[in-house]
Amino acid sequence: MSVNQMYSKLPNLVVGFHGCDKSVYDKVIKERKALKPSNNKYDWLGNGIYFWEQDYDRALDWAKQNGNIKESAVVGAILDLGNCLNLVDAHNNKILKLGYELLKINSKIIGADLPQNRAVGDNDHDVLLRDLDCAVIQQIHTAIKAGAQSDPDYTPYDSVRGAFIEGNEVYPGSQFREKTHMQICIVNPNCIKGYFDPLTSDANYPMP
Numbered sequence: 001m002s003v004n005q006m007y008s009k010l011p012n013l014v015v016g017f018h019g020c021d022k023s024v025y026d027k028v029i030k031e032r033k034a035l036k037p038s039n040n041k042y043d044w045l046g047n048g049i050y051f052w053e054q055d056y057d058r059a060l061d062w063a064k065q066n067g068n069i070k071e072s073a074v075v076g077a078i079l080d081l082g083n084c085l086n087l088v089d090a091h092n093n094k095i096l097k098l099g100y101e102l103l104k105i106n107s108k109i110i111g112a113d114l115p116q117n118r119a120v121g122d123n124d125h126d127v128l129l130r131d132l133d134c135a136v137i138q139q140i141h142t143a144i145k146a147g148a149q150s151d152p153d154y155t156p157y158d159s160v161r162g163a164f165i166e167g168n169e170v171y172p173g174s175q176f177r178e179k180t181h182m183q184i185c186i187v188n189p190n191c192i193k194g195y196f197d198p199l200t201s202d203a204n205y206p207m208p
Contacts, residue, residue, distance in 0.1 A: 045185035086160075158188035
């Protein structure tokens with residue numbers, strides 16, 4: 001075991017927030033239904049169930065700006081990331097590169113062009129459609145699952161975690177962006193230990 005492997009596991013439980021329509025919120029919180037995974041070809045961290053890490057406001061803001069949502073709401077969740085492809089850990093860059101090389105080989109075999117990440121409209125500083133990144137991560141999942149069939153050292157990823165610099169400058173010349181965030185994609189639904197209705201703080205007490 002390498003030094004990096006000694007310290008790469010994330011804390012056991014993480015709080016995540018999922019922006020959604022009020023109808024989805026009602027099904028999850030009131031009817032105890034599960035959130036459904038996203039399977040878009042442009043998903044930033046591959047296919048799965050998405051959460052904003054420790055960021056209720058960002059989840060709500062996303063829901064409010066989503067044209068497909070009639071009434072915005074937020075579902076909270078307690079997450080165990082399990083075996084996480086943590087893209088904030090530089091050690092995992094080599095896994096991304098390997099996934100990209102495998103994707104190139106497979107695309108060449110079937111005679112297909114590589115997917116491309118794309119901006120939307122005039123918004124050229126935020127690449128919002130991540131077709132290439134999604135394909136690379138899905139290629140990694142496919143390769144790991146195939147390896148696990150014959151080698152116990154291959155463990156499929158339960159989740160993917162990434163940091164994203166997004167939005168306008170916080171102030172002129174700043175490298176800080178208004179919508180920078182941490183995002184989690186849950187691949188294994190058993191990582192979701194419970195959903196909850198986010199509370200507002202009690203102003204009569206300090207925040208611990």
